[in-house]
Amino acid sequence: MLYHLLYPLHTTLSVFNVFRYITFRTIYASLTAFFICFLLGPWIIRKLSGLQVQQYIRDDGPESHLSKAGTPTMGGLLIVFSSVVSTLLWSDLTNYFVWIMLFVITGYGLVGFVDDYLMQVKKRSKGLSVRKKLGLQFALALIVGLLVYASPDFSTQVTIPFLKKLSPDLGWGYIIFAAFVIVAASNAVNLTDGLDGLAIGPVIIAAATYMIFAYVAGHIKISDYLQINYVAGSGEVAIICGTLAGAGMGFLWFNAYPAQIFMGDVGSLSLGAALGTIAVITKQEILLMLVGGLFVIEALSVIFQVSFFKMTSGRRIFRMAPLHHHFELKGWPEPKVIVRFWIIAIALALIAMSTLKLR
Numbered sequence: 456m457l458y459h460l461l462y463p464l465h466t467t468l469s470v471f472n473v474f475r476y477i478t479f480r481t482i483y484a485s486l487t488a489f490f491i492c493f494l495l496g497p498w499i500i501r502k503l504s505g506l507q508v509q510q511y512i513r514d515d516g517p518e519s520h521l522s523k524a525g526t527p528t529m530g531g532l533l534i535v536f537s538s539v540v541s542t543l544l545w546s547d548l549t550n551y552f553v554w555i556m557l558f559v560i561t562g563y564g565l566v567g568f569v570d571d572y573l574m575q576v577k578k579r580s581k582g583l584s585v586r587k588k589l590g591l592q593f594a595l596a597l598i599v600g601l602l603v604y605a606s607p608d609f610s611t612q613v614t615i616p617f618l619k620k621l622s623p624d625l626g627w628g629y630i631i632f633a634a635f636v637i638v639a640a641s642n643a644v645n646l647t648d649g650l651d652g653l654a655i656g657p658v659i660i661a662a663a664t665y666m667i668f669a670y671v672a673g674h675i676k677i678s679d680y681l682q683i684n685y686v687a688g689s690g691e692v693a694i695i696c697g698t699l700a701g702a703g704m705g706f707l708w709f710n711a712y713p714a715q716i717f718m719g720d721v722g723s724l725s726l727g728a729a730l731g732t733i734a735v736i737t738k739q740e741i742l743l744m745l746v747g748g749l750f751v752i753e754a755l756s757v758i759f760q761v762s763f764f765k766m767t768s769g770r771r772i773f774r775m776a777p778l779h780h781h782f783e784l785k786g787w788p789e790p791k792v793i794v795r796f797w798i799i800a801i802a803l804a805l806i807a808m809s810t811l812k813l814r
Contacts, residue, residue, distance in 0.1 A: 457544050477670060477690045484545035484694045485701030491537040492705020500709065500716050503527035508575045526714060529571045530706060531722015535564040537702040538729075542695050550691040552736050555602050556729065562595045563641060563728040567720035575719070582720070592641055592724070596634035596731075603735055604630050610684055616742050616810045636740050637731035643750035644727030646757055646777050651714035652707055653779060653793050657749045657800035658726050659703040664746050664804045665733045666696035671811065672737045681811050684738040692736055699729060712790050742810060748803035749796055753777045 462474035473479045503509075504527045538560060546553045566588065574582035582588075603609060604627070611629035612622040625632055648654035671677050673690025706722075709715045718726075727750070734743040744751050760776035773781035782792050 456548065458547055477673070477693055480545045481666065481670075481694045481697040484541045485697035487544060488537040488541035488698040488701035489705040491540060492533055492702050493708055495533060495537075496705065496709045496716070499530065499533050500527055503529060503716070506576075508571075526717060528575060528717040528719040529568070529721055530710065530716035531564065531567060531571075531718040531720070531725060533716075534699075534702045534706050534718065534722050535560055535725055537705060538695070538698040541698040541701065545698075546694050547691050550688050551606055552688055553691050553695065555599060555736070556692060556695045556732060558602075559595070559599055559637070559728050559732045560725050563592070564721050564725035566591045566595070567722065567724035570724075571719040571721050589638070592638045592728070593634060596637040596728070597630065599637060599732055600630035600633035600735075603633055603732075608687060610686075610738065612684070612738075613740060614684060614738050614742070616739075616745065616807075632740070633735045636735055636743065637728050639754070640731030640734070640743060640747060640750065641724045641727035643747065643754040644730070645720060645723040647750050647753040647779075648718060648723040649777060650779055650783075650789055650793050651712040652710050653796060654723055654726075655703050655707050655710055655718065656793070656797040657747065658730070659700050659707070660797070660800045660804050661730050661746045662696045662699040662703065662733075664807055665730065665737065665739070666693045666700065667808070668737045668739050668742075668811075669693040669696055669733065672739075683811070686736065686738055689736055692733055695729070696733060699726065712793060742807055745803050745807040745810075749800040752799075753779065756781070 458474050458480065461471050463471075465471040465474070508527055508529050509525045539557060542553065542557060548554075566583075570582035570588060572582075583591075604611065610624075611626055612624045613629075613632065615621045615623075644654055644658065647657070668683075669689055669692040671681060672683060672686045673688060673693070675685050675687075678685040703726075706716075706718065710718065730747060731743065734740045734746070739746075754777075756773060756778035757776045760771060760773055763770060763772050774784040775781055779792050779796065783789065787795075
């Protein structure tokens with residue numbers, strides 16, 4: 456909106472020429488999302504507390520978590536609102552990918568909201584059934600996959616990190632592949648969201664990393680120099696990455712240990728889906744396994760735990776899954792688990808960044 460209102464004025468006042476630059480708009484989109492979260496945070500905490508939208512704590516979880524009962528949840532509404540408003544303010548609203556991203560953030564946010572509403576307000580212990588939740592997630596992801604597939608000149612080749620000559624073309628099968636990436640990312644972030652600030656920290660790191668990839672993929676000269684796929688218009692996605700990082704930082708102000716608010720599924724599902732969609736648009740789908748490697752580790756810990764439990768009639772690999780609970784039960788204080796997992800996320804993001812040159 457600001458881009459469309461103010462950039463045309465550059466013919467009169469040259470200062471408005473800065474609005475043409477994606478870098479400038481990304482910085483201020485990030486700051487806008489941060490300040491929206493920061494300013495609205497106390498109000499939404501009071502509002503959710505007054506409505507008694509409070510975190511449900513499982514009896515079979517770590518005992519240290521029982522003290523978290525009563526902490527307001529569904530704080531992801533704040534992240535979604537901040538990101539969407541900031542995107543509308545600073546993005547080029549004629550860009551096709553901007554509207555795909557807004558569809559993903561709001562669509563998955565709505566699925567998460569319904570799940571949280573049923574669990575926290577209607578007091579259904581499990582919210583939406585697994586079948587319904589996955590069904591809605593895949594339906595939205597298939598729509599996104601189709602929209603991306605239908606975009607002009609979009610490549611259906613899959614980029615393999617470190618192997619520049621290996622790029623299999625999936626054709627129409629790319630729609631299904633893209634949907635799988637989006638749903639997997641959404642649920643991986645959801646599984647990671649178990650400790651104060653544990654999920655939002657790596658989300659900020661991943662969003663900041665993909666901010667660079669989106670900018671590079673949308674710049675024809677830089678993408679050619681670095682030998683990565685050029686995706687016309689994907690540069691605007693860097694602005695959305697900025698809003699996710701900024702909103703995440705604003706939310707972390709209140710979600711840091713000891714948390715005043717939790718994001719709930721409305722936040723984790725939408726953030727994970729957003730990261731998955733960004734990976735698809737920028738043609739860095741497989742790289743998401745590195746950029747969001749911590750989420751992958753957490754998700755795999757659950758898959759391995761459940762599979763091993765069923766195959767061995769009750770034996771376990773970890774003391775508890777997801778993996779962060781395993782370390783809690785080993786005696787690690789919650790802040791130590793959180794910070795060490797953030798360090799892992801940063802290291803993986805740096806390795807992912809190195810693929811820009813190691814191709």
